[in-house]
Amino acid sequence: MRSFVLNDFIEYDPQLRVRKPILKVPTVVSEIVCYEPGQSTATHHHPVQDEIWVVLEGHGEIWVGEERLAVEPSSMIFIPAGLRHGLVARQDSRLVLLFIKSPGIPEAVSSAAPSGPGSTASAVLPTPASKLRLEVTDIQTEARDVLQVELRASDGGELPAFEPGAHIAIDLPDGKIRHYSLCNDWRERDRYVLGVARSPQSRGGSLFVHQGLRKGMTVAAAAPRNGFPLDASAERYLFLAGGIGITPILAMIRWCEANGRPWRLAYAVRSAQRGAFLETLSTIGGGSVHLHSDDRESCVFDPIPWLAGAPQGEHVYCCGPAPMMAAIKKAAAHRDPGTVHFEYFNAPTDDAHDGVANRKPFTIELKRSGRSLAVPADKTVLEILEQNGLRVVSSCREGTCRTCETGVCEGTVEHRDYCLTPEEQRESKTMMVCVSRAKSERLVLDI
Ligand code: FES
Numbered sequence: 489m490r491s492f493v494l495n496d497f498i499e500y501d502p503q504l505r506v507r508k509p510i511l512k513v514p515t516v517v518s519e520i521v522c523y524e525p526g527q528s529t530a531t532h533h534h535p536v537q538d539e540i541w542v543v544l545e546g547h548g549e550i551w552v553g554e555e556r557l558a559v560e561p562s563s564m565i566f567i568p569a570g571l572r573h574g575l576v577a578r579q580d581s582r583l584v585l586l587f588i589k590s591p592g593i594p595e596a597v598s599s600a601a602p603s604g605p606g607s608t609a610s611a612v613l614p615t616p617a618s619k620l621r622l623e624v625t626d627i628q629t630e631a632r633d634v635l636q637v638e639l640r641a642s643d644g645g646e647l648p649a650f651e652p653g654a655h656i657a658i659d660l661p662d663g664k665i666r667h668y669s670l671c672n673d674w675r676e677r678d679r680y681v682l683g684v685a686r687s688p689q690s691r692g693g694s695l696f697v698h699q700g701l702r703k704g705m706t707v708a709a710a711a712p713r714n715g716f717p718l719d720a721s722a723e724r725y726l727f728l729a730g731g732i733g734i735t736p737i738l739a740m741i742r743w744c745e746a747n748g749r750p751w752r753l754a755y756a757v758r759s760a761q762r763g764a765f766l767e768t769l770s771t772i773g774g775g776s777v778h779l780h781s782d783d784r785e786s787c788v789f790d791p792i793p794w795l796a797g798a799p800q801g802e803h804v805y806c807c808g809p810a811p812m813m814a815a816i817k818k819a820a821a822h823r824d825p826g827t828v829h830f831e832y833f834n835a836p837t838d839d840a841h842d843g844v845a846n847r848k849p850f851t852i853e854l855k856r857s858g859r860s861l862a863v864p865a866d867k868t869v870l871e872i873l874e875q876n877g878l879r880v881v882s883s884c885r886e887g888t889c890r891t892c893e894t895g896v897c898e899g900t901v902e903h904r905d906y907c908l909t910p911e912e913q914r915e916s917k918t919m920m921v922c923v924s925r926a927k928s929e930r931l932v933l934d935i
Pocket residue numbers: 881882883884885886887888889890891892893905907920921922923
């Protein structure tokens with residue numbers, strides 16, 4: 489027998505939650521974790537270990553699957569293997585938890601569950617690459633309702649490189665995955681800088697960043713990806729940004745300046761106070777910056793004069809809200825489509841694909857298990873997978889973020905997303921299962 493005085497393991501660190509192992513034997517492991525106010529454990533799951541949390545001191549909030557729960561001293565929570573869960577200490581309270589996991593075998597904490605035949609937990613697909621652990625090292629107000637957030641590797645190491653236009657997908661402590669463009673210099677390897685606008689339509693992501701994210705917290709994130717790459721062969725660049733769409737554009741402008749490329753920017757905002765990174769833009773110099781403020785000019789931004797006068801060798805990069813993107817698309821209809829590039833952060837509201845009448849049913853076959861599932865006209869592939877116990881990692885659920893990208897082995901895809909390039913859509917090696925459908929009667933997916 490062994491006995492322990494739990495109070496001896498309690499220790500806090502203002503920078504990071506403190507984990508102190510207590511016991512580790514083949515059948516069970518246990519540890520004490522101490523959180524300062526606002527510190528958190530990001531969403532994760534244990535593929536084979538059941539877990540028990542006992543709250544020894546303090547208050548916080550936990551989420552297990554879809555369920556959220558306030559916890560207080562003496563609470564005990566059981567989390568079965570495979571269920572995604574996370575926790576945050578209340579802003580006004582420290583929190584001390586005793587964790588007990590069984591079996592006690594060594595196991596990597598993962599954001600993915602096992603997949604394929606024989607899995608006991610429901611599968612999470614596609615399997616994400618191993619995540620980065622990032623610490624929030626600075627948060628500043630950049631403009632009205634816009635925060636600038638700086639993230640660094642929590643171990644102080646070098647971060648994976650990124651290109652102008654790239655974004656990172658962050659696991660927020662409430663279990664959601666959100667994508668944020670990187671706006672700092674692509675040559676910096678010690679930090680990622682994001683601009684995050686508070687969205688009135690927030691489904692939790694921007695609201696959490698504005699209200700819950702604090703300096704010192706750690707978050708998990710996937711390595712940067714670039715769905716909005718800059719064509720380095722262009723002679724010159726026209727950037728059209730709306731609202732928080734300035735973030736990937738800012739990184740592109742830094743690249744233009746470093747490489748001596750001519751550029752011009754039209755930046756549309758609802759009011760001048762909402763214009764983010766204006767000071768940074770003024771110090772970058774080089775190209776011309778036109779700020780359009782709806783309230784000052786009593787009208788929305790008109791892209792026609794900008795595109796009418798754009799020489800053919802100029803590549804156009806656009807990122808902004810859906811109505812602005814639709815207006816730009818219309819105004820750019822006369823141009824070579826290969827010279828006009830879009831990054832959507834929400835799907836157009838006038839999508840011609842919308843409406844069940846435009847959809848037909850089809851069948852998906854899951855290559856790894858051999859299962860066949862019918863996808864009716866009024867359901868998406870993602871919904872059908874979820875209904876059948878296959879939990880797919882998703883975020884926007886409207887074809888803009890690329891989180892649910894899934895391999896396609898056979899069949900013809902009807903791409904309805906806003907994130908694959910025209911070339912990727914032609915190749916059809918993958919599809920966004922949240923929106924895309926099949927032109928053929930059957931699709932074989934790499935699941
Ligand atoms: S969940 Fe964002 S593209 Fe499917």
